[in-house]
Amino acid sequence: MSRLFSPIKVGRYTLSHRVVLAPMTRLRTIQPGDIPSPMMATFYGQRASEGGLEIIEGTSVSISARSYLGAASFYHDGQIEGWKAVADAVHAKGGRAFMQLIHGGRQSHVEMTGGVDPVAPSVVPFEGVALTKDGFVPASPHRALGIEEIPGIIEEFRVAAQRALDAGFDGVELHGANGYLVDQFIQDGTNRRTDAYGGPIENRARFLKEAVEALISVWGADRVGVRISPSGQWGGISDSDPEATFSYVARLLDGYKIAYLHVVEPRIKGDDTLHEGQEPVAAHYLRPHFTGPIIAAGGFDKAGAEAIVASGDADLVAFGRHFSSNPDLPHRLQHDIPLTPYVRAAFWGGTEKDYTDFPRTELVEPA
Numbered sequence: 001m002s003r004l005f006s007p008i009k010v011g012r013y014t015l016s017h018r019v020v021l022a023p024m025t026r027l028r029t030i031q032p033g034d035i036p037s038p039m040m041a042t043f044y045g046q047r048a049s050e051g052g053l054e055i056i057e058g059t060s061v062s063i064s065a066r067s068y069l070g071a072a073s074f075y076h077d078g079q080i081e082g083w084k085a086v087a088d089a090v091h092a093k094g095g096r097a098f099m100q101l102i103h104g105g106r107q108s109h110v111e112m113t114g115g116v117d118p119v120a121p122s123v124v125p126f127e128g129v130a131l132t133k134d135g136f137v138p139a140s141p142h143r144a145l146g147i148e149e150i151p152g153i154i155e156e157f158r159v160a161a162q163r164a165l166d167a168g169f170d171g172v173e174l175h176g177a178n179g180y181l182v183d184q185f186i187q188d189g190t191n192r193r194t195d196a197y198g199g200p201i202e203n204r205a206r207f208l209k210e211a212v213e214a215l216i217s218v219w220g221a222d223r224v225g226v227r228i229s230p231s232g233q234w235g236g237i238s239d240s241d242p243e244a245t246f247s248y249v250a251r252l253l254d255g256y257k258i259a260y261l262h263v264v265e266p267r268i269k270g271d272d273t274l275h276e277g278q279e280p281v282a283a284h285y286l287r288p289h290f291t292g293p294i295i296a297a298g299g300f301d302k303a304g305a306e307a308i309v310a311s312g313d314a315d316l317v318a319f320g321r322h323f324s325s326n327p328d329l330p331h332r333l334q335h336d337i338p339l340t341p342y343v344r345a346a347f348w349g350g351t352e353k354d355y356t357d358f359p360r361t362e363l364v365e366p367a
């Protein structure tokens with residue numbers, strides 16, 4: 001029997017299979033106000049399955065945490081109804097939904113932050129982008145956070161987590177990956193601080209630790225996950241020793257007995273192709289340091305997913321792009337039904353076209 005399609009306990013929940021929807025920012029909120037649109041509820045409802053887990057796209061915890069116009073956020077009451085509709089749509093199909101909470105840090109622009117300079121652990125030259133009404137633009141110059149400002153940002157995470165609870169989600173995932181604020185603190189290429197939040201990894205992980213504790217204070221550890229991307233390069237991020245850094249992070253998180261650790265394998269090129277011959281490595285070296293479920297993500301197909309789950313390096317596999325164009329992806333993978341190709345042009349913004357109009361296959365009983 002395929003391990004990928006066997007049940008697993010993730011925190012408080014028992015899932016019936018291990019094919020997870022990876023968080024994907026699709027820039028389809030309604031402006032002004034970043035209101036989750038009805039088509040977002042349709043999208044997540046379509047991808048829900050009985051006992052399956054979905055991770056809802058990166059959701060900014062405040063106005064100044066935003067990076068991309070149209071991206072998800074949860075910072076005012078006018079958004080609750082839209083988010084409730086998303087959670088309800090997933091639950092109607094028997095699925096579970098964790099909301100990914102994000103602060104963009106230096107990956108932003110004054111037009112997105114409400115006019116204030118983007119913040120980061122330290123000022124380090126950065127050539128990244130943000131998305132404003134003028135399209136993708138160079139990120140604005142950022143400034144280093146004062147140590148006295150940090151509790152306020154942690155509090156934004158706590159309040160957003162509470163909103164996610166009030167809207168009926170099943171848990172939250174801290175976005176500690178892909179070069180956004182939490183990651184900027186963890187990795188030494190972007191963290192040059194000399195105070196309690198910089199220097200040795202014990203200090204660089206302090207922001208992560210405080211953010212995780214804030215989420216746990218709302219949800220309990222068994223409904224909190226964390227996403228990391230050791231060796232990912234998005235957002236101009238780098239670390240002098242990723243294996244040591246993220247092994248420490250995995251041990252730290254293991255101590256909290258969080259619901260899962262979500263590991264992005266850095267093997268996708270910008271043009272969507274896999275790096276030649278590159279195997280998933282991070283889950284392998286993190287495995288000894290984290291005793292709970294590990295979700296692996298990044299460039300998986302069915303064979304790769306089966307292999308990593310069979311090896312024990314990961315317990316679940318998150319799919320992004322294939323899930324975007326195959327609402328019934330778990331079913332298709334299980335029954336070897338060909339996949340509909342994804343449409344990159346519709347990834348970041350647009351209408352229902354190439355978003356909620358992908359076909360499902362008829363249910364086929366296993367042979």
Ligand SMILES: Cc1cc2nc3c(=O)[nH]c(=O)nc-3n(C[C@H](O)[C@H](O)[C@H](O)COP(=O)(O)O)c2cc1C
Binds near residue numbers: 057
């Ligand atoms: C359109 C798009 C949006 C994404 N948005 C997010 C996001 O909000 N948060 C995140 O952690 N990763 C995000 N990712 C990365 C995916 O979660 C995933 O790690 C990546 O697509 C690799 O998995 P795949 O090969 O199965 O697509 C995004 C990827 C795509 C293609």
